[in-house]
Amino acid sequence: MIDVLLATDVVLAAGSGGDDSPVWLLLLGPAGAVGVYWMLFRFYRNTDKSHGFERETLVEAEPVTGEDRLIDKIRGTTERWVRGRNERDYRERVDRLE
Amino acid sequence: MTNEPQPPTGPGSPADVPPAPGEFPIDPATLPEPIRDELLAAEPPVIDTSATELRDGINRCPRCGSTDVRLRPASGMLVCLYCRNEWSSARVEEELGLGEGLKDLKGTIIATGAADIDAAAASMRTFKCGGCGAEVVVDTAHAMTARCHWCRHVLGVNEQIPNGAVPDAVLPFRVTKDDAVERIRQFVGKRRLFALARFKREFTPENVLGVYLPYMVVDANARAEMVGVGEIETARYSRGRDNNKRTYYDADVYAVARSVSFTADDVQLESSAERANLDTRVNTNNIINTILPFDTKNAVRWNASYLVGFTSEKRDQDVEGLHPVLEHQLLSIARAQAEPSVRAYDRGVRWERERLELHGSRWVSMYLPVWLYSYFEPRRGGGLLHYIAVNGRTGETMGSVPVQQWKLVLAALAVGTVLEGVAIGILAVTA
Numbered sequence: 091m092i093d094v095l096l097a098t099d100v101v102l103a104a105g106s107g108g109d110d111s112p113v114w115l116l117l118l119g120p121a122g123a124v125g126v127y128w129m130l131f132r133f134y135r136n137t138d139k140s141h142g143f144e145r146e147t148l149v150e151a152e153p154v155t156g157e158d159r160l161i162d163k164i165r166g167t168t169e170r171w172v173r174g175r176n177e178r179d180y181r182e183r184v185d186r187l188e
Numbered sequence: 189m190t191n192e193p194q195p196p197t198g199p200g201s202p203a204d205v206p207p208a209p210g211e212f213p214i215d216p217a218t219l220p221e222p223i224r225d226e227l228l229a230a231e232p233p234v235i236d237t238s239a240t241e242l243r244d245g246i247n248r249c250p251r252c253g254s255t256d257v258r259l260r261p262a263s264g265m266l267v268c269l270y271c272r273n274e275w276s277s278a279r280v281e282e283e284l285g286l287g288e289g290l291k292d293l294k295g296t297i298i299a300t301g302a303a304d305i306d307a308a309a310a311s312m313r314t315f316k317c318g319g320c321g322a323e324v325v326v327d328t329a330h331a332m333t334a335r336c337h338w339c340r341h342v343l344g345v346n347e348q349i350p351n352g353a354v355p356d357a358v359l360p361f362r363v364t365k366d367d368a369v370e371r372i373r374q375f376v377g378k379r380r381l382f383a384l385a386r387f388k389r390e391f392t393p394e395n396v397l398g399v400y401l402p403y404m405v406v407d408a409n410a411r412a413e414m415v416g417v418g419e420i421e422t423a424r425y426s427r428g429r430d431n432n433k434r435t436y437y438d439a440d441v442y443a444v445a446r447s448v449s450f451t452a453d454d455v456q457l458e459s460s461a462e463r464a465n466l467d468t469r470v471n472t473n474n475i476i477n478t479i480l481p482f483d484t485k486n487a488v489r490w491n492a493s494y495l496v497g498f499t500s501e502k503r504d505q506d507v508e509g510l511h512p513v514l515e516h517q518l519l520s521i522a523r524a525q526a527e528p529s530v531r532a533y534d535r536g537v538r539w540e541r542e543r544l545e546l547h548g549s550r551w552v553s554m555y556l557p558v559w560l561y562s563y564f565e566p567r568r569g570g571g572l573l574h575y576i577a578v579n580g581r582t583g584e585t586m587g588s589v590p591v592q593q594w595k596l597v598l599a600a601l602a603v604g605t606v607l608e609g610v611a612i613g614i615l616a617v618t619a
Contacts, residue, residue, distance in 0.1 A: 115614055116608070116615075119608025120604060122603050122606075122607035123603060126603040127599075127600035131596060134590075135468075135588050135589065135590075136474075137468040139478040140466065141481065143480070143481075144520050146480070147481070149450055149453070149521055150451045151448050154447070154529045155447055155448070156446035156529065157445050158418070158443070158444055160442055161441055161443045163441065164437070164441060165438050166436045167439065171536045172418065174538040175535075176537070177418075177523075177533075177536060177537040177538075177539065178527060184414075184539050184540055185541050186543060187413060187541040187543035
């Protein structure tokens, strides 16, 4: 259901951009259909499931240490998030530090 | 006069007698110090889990001496089918001290049952029956026990042979077959409407199989570092008018670095290459992966009697081959540990580089219990094997139910049509 609601949100957000644009609402049908298909498919096939080892492994960690250094200031960007945001994509591997 | 090259002679040449296995042909004292140190270094530490007392293949009841022994899932203990005596092998956690000293782990410690697989090791083993002296053959590729066809003694493979068939420990089934059948029935019961008609017709959960699957259970002591860029929003404003109105952001950009030292207890890795392949386009192994973790703290010393009445799969992966998988999981764990420390970056963080220092790891091979129901869905260009799996200890159930595509498409179109009707209605009212 979340998929459908998200799809609906996207469409409604697009549709509320101005007085002349509610025609974007016509995307509601196709977006809803795709959302329902994926929701049902995943419920039956569970292709998105795997062992959540990040949460379920018994880990004893020392306090996280590190540093934060101001290197720049951005003015007037239209991007909502830092480009390539991945702090929650734990399984996405990046280049190795040498 | 011919000038043919002469074959080399002297120490190390093909003419020389090869050294005996384990012997070095040159006196190490004559070699440079770094090479000498490497040669004379102690062998890597191992945890010996071989059960010499069971090497003759006979597991006798300690009370009456019968070999008709099997697992009783309700109690998780071995039961003698003659005198009903119940007992259990020792828990490896205490016996081998697996839960201790994680912070002091150095180097790679491998238990004897997790040693490298020798490709030449035969899977057929011959035992001399302790009851009558007959020779009984056990094909370890398919079974770990056999009954002597003369005197009915049960023989089990307890000797650690280097073909990956005998692990260090086994975690006995606790969920009974009836319980597993009920869980599978409930799981499918919630997914009937759009399930493949043929699957529903042929659904017989009583055909579920108890399988011991091979895993490496790893303790690790590591430190991870990561560096990247994080942004904190300092202002948000809109520019433009009406249709051209856009939101703009100002932000401070930081170079972010984090490091964390940690120990991970009982990381569970599939040690069968086929099971470790989690590509959901070609298989449904992710289902079996999802029912992890197992309570491996309760695993007991290997005894083939635990496998009577169940099937098992052989390990075909060595420690070296599984190192990249372990490193990936440890790095993921480190990233998850670091995540709360970067929440101040409300525009997010982009990690760009990371490093793992694996100080030490301890590897133990185990057979872990899974109730497995499978269904083969024929398709053009092959087919797909769907699994419904129940964790033989916790009862956690996960499955892949084949879908009837046309029903799914029809449902999606129906919902889409209703939503489209609503959208058209709104447009008509606002026009």
